[in-house]
Amino acid sequence: MINKIWFYMMAVSIVYGILNGNAKAITEGVIASSVQTVEMCITFIGVWALWLGLMEIVKKSGLITVLSNAMYPIIKRLFPDVPKGHPALGSISLNFTANMLGLGNAATPFGLRAMKELQEINEDKEVATDSMCMFLVINTSSIQLIPTTVIALRASLGSSEPTSIILSSLLATSVSTIIGVMAALVLRRKEAIRERKKNYG
Amino acid sequence: MVEYISDLMIPLAILAILLYGKRKKVNMYDTFAEGTKESFNTVLSVFPNLITMLIAIGIFRNSGLLDFIISLFSPLLKALHIPEEVLPLAIMRPISGSGSTAILSDILVNNHPDSLVGKMASTMMGSTETTFYVIALYLGSIGVKKHRYTLKASLIADLAGMVAAIAISYIMFA
Numbered sequence: 001m002i003n004k005i006w007f008y009m010m011a012v013s014i015v016y017g018i019l020n021g022n023a024k025a026i027t028e029g030v031i032a033s034s035v036q037t038v039e040m041c042i043t044f045i046g047v048w049a050l051w052l053g054l055m056e057i058v059k060k061s062g063l064i065t066v067l068s069n070a071m072y073p074i075i076k077r078l079f080p081d082v083p084k085g086h087p088a089l090g091s092i093s094l095n096f097t098a099n100m101l102g103l104g105n106a107a108t109p110f111g112l113r114a115m116k117e118l119q120e121i122n123e124d125k126e127v128a129t130d131s132m133c134m135f136l137v138i139n140t141s142s143i144q145l146i147p148t149t150v151i152a153l154r155a156s157l158g159s160s161e162p163t164s165i166i167l168s169s170l171l172a173t174s175v176s177t178i179i180g181v182m183a184a185l186v187l188r189r190k191e192a193i194r195e196r197k198k199n200y201g
Numbered sequence: 202m203v204e205y206i207s208d209l210m211i212p213l214a215i216l217a218i219l220l221y222g223k224r225k226k227v228n229m230y231d232t233f234a235e236g237t238k239e240s241f242n243t244v245l246s247v248f249p250n251l252i253t254m255l256i257a258i259g260i261f262r263n264s265g266l267l268d269f270i271i272s273l274f275s276p277l278l279k280a281l282h283i284p285e286e287v288l289p290l291a292i293m294r295p296i297s298g299s300g301s302t303a304i305l306s307d308i309l310v311n312n313h314p315d316s317l318v319g320k321m322a323s324t325m326m327g328s329t330e331t332t333f334y335v336i337a338l339y340l341g342s343i344g345v346k347k348h349r350y351t352l353k354a355s356l357i358a359d360l361a362g363m364v365a366a367i368a369i370s371y372i373m374f375a
Contacts, residue, residue, distance in 0.1 A: 005300070009257045017264025029263030030256055037252040040306060041244050049240035054218050056236025061225035063218075112342050119343040127347040128340060136339055136351050140295075140332040141358040146210070147327030153306060154323060159314035166210055168320070168369045169327035176329050176362025183357040187350035 043156030051148050055103050064101070068093035078138070078181070079131045081121075088117035092135060099139070102148040111139060134184050141180035142173050250299035251306075258307050283367055284318045286311075290325055295332035295359045302326075321370035328362035 017026045058064065071093045082088050091114035098107035114135060122129050128136075147169045154162035222229045261267050271278075271285045278285045286308055294301045305326050312318040332355045340348055 005297075006253070006257050009261050013257075013261045013264035013266045016266040016269070017260070020265050022263060022265050025263040025265075026260055029259040033255045033259030034252060036306075036310060037248075037255045041248055041251070044247075045240050045244045048243055049237040052239045052243070053233035053236040054215060056232045057218050057222040057227060057229055060227045060232045061218075061222045063221055111339060115339050115343050119345070122345075126345060128345050128349050128351060132340075132345065133349055133351045133354065136336055136348075137354045137358060139339070140330045140335045140355040141362065142328065142330040144327065146214070147323070149302070150305070150323045150326050153302070154309065154314045154319075157306065157309045157314050159309075159319070161315055163211055164315070164374075165320050165323040165327070168324040168366070168373050171369050172324050172328035172362055172366035175365035176358045179361035180354055180358025183354040184350065187354050191350060 040153070040156050044152055047152035047155055051102070051152070055101065055106075058101060059103075059106065064094060064097050064103075064106075067100075068097040071096060078134055081129065082118070082131055083121070086117065086121065088114055088121070088131070091117055095135075096138070096143060099143050100145045102144050102146055104144075111135075130188055133188070134181070137180040137184045138177060141176040143177055144173065145170060147173075247299070247302075251303055254297075254300050254303035255306065258303050262307065262311075282371070284321065286318050287322050287325060287367070290322055291363045294325065294329060294363070295356065298331040298334065301331070317370065317374050320374045321367060324370050325363055325366040328366045329359045332356060332359055 014026060017023060068090070072089070075089055075093050075096070076084070079089065079092065091110050095107050095110035095114055098104075098110055115132065118129060118132050118135070119125065122132075146166055150165065150169070151162045154165070219229060222232070267289065271288060274288060275285055278288065290301060290304045290308065293304050305322055308322045309319050312322075314320075314323070332352070336348060336351055336355065340346075340351075
């Protein structure tokens with residue numbers, strides 16, 4: 001899919017550009033993009049090092065476990081069809097906590113483990129359960145509290161206030177998550193009503 | 202006021218992490234240094250996709266085609282008070298992570314990161330994840346074929362996030 005997008009973006013642009021007399025601009029753009037990317041990445045390495053260093057301390061000091069235990073009451077409510085004490089609840093909490101702290105690399109293994117554990121209590125192995133749907137909707141809506149990648153990017157591209165977007169991002173991502181959860185609940189209900197009508201209607 | 206809180210967040214976060222680490226008797230210097238080893242590898246793994254996309258976007262932008270396409274949507278965007286530069290990002294964000302990073306970088310380079318457009322695009326970027334990729338990865342890993350209402354709900358969430366990001370940015374940064 002990305003292959004098609006990439007191909008068409010470049011091919012159509014080049015044809016359009018040549019026809020509109022922008023051939024030179026295209027050449028300059030290609031070179032400028034290449035050079036800029038390298039400069040960006042160099043700054044990235046530095047800012048990322050700071051964040052990864054801090055996150056390693058967070059990991060080592062067990063802060064993730066503490067935070068995910070604190071989350072348990074909420075998790076219980078969002079995933080009612082998972083039995084109490086089932087390991088999936090723990091993995092889900094860990095995935096959420098890691099995501100909130102911006103530890104995408106730590107979050108993914110927890111998330112995959114959560115899916116596996118949810119699959120264990122799944123009756124129809126080829127169909128997603130309500131908990132799986134909810135888990136995915138929350139994940140894709142992003143629950144990262146501090147957008148570290150964006151901040152690093154802003155810093156490397158000359159921003160004098162890279163962290164000024166923390167609050168706005170936090171608000172926006174909260175909205176997306178809340179709407180996502182609501183949408184999941186509504187769609188789940190509509191589907192159940194449709195199923196009932198099919199069976200009894 | 203908002204700026205002040207934002208300014209405080211990072212120093213406070215660092216302090217909080219250090220204090221907690223001390224309480225748990227973690228060797229913070231070594232642990233921190235250990236963590237930084239990842240940064241080179243992370244950037245290295247991001248580099249190929251990033252530069253591949255950015256070169257395509259550079260061509261897309263400099264050929265004039267991007268401006269042309271945006272101009273088609275211009276009246277609609279103007280009526281909704283949406284800056285046209287963020288349209289490519291809104292479309293790309295649920296589709297590709299590296300693509301949207303590339304578009305965001307492009308937007309920040311061409312409009313200063315601290316401009317309204319820059320901050321709006323930055324806010325939009327953090328408001329949601331790469332929907333298609335995450336769903337495919339997680340469901341694929343356990344062999345689930347029917348996603349039911351997952352995609353619909355996720356895309357609704359993405360849309361809500363984008364709209365919220367635009368509105369919030371206007372209120373906070375305009």
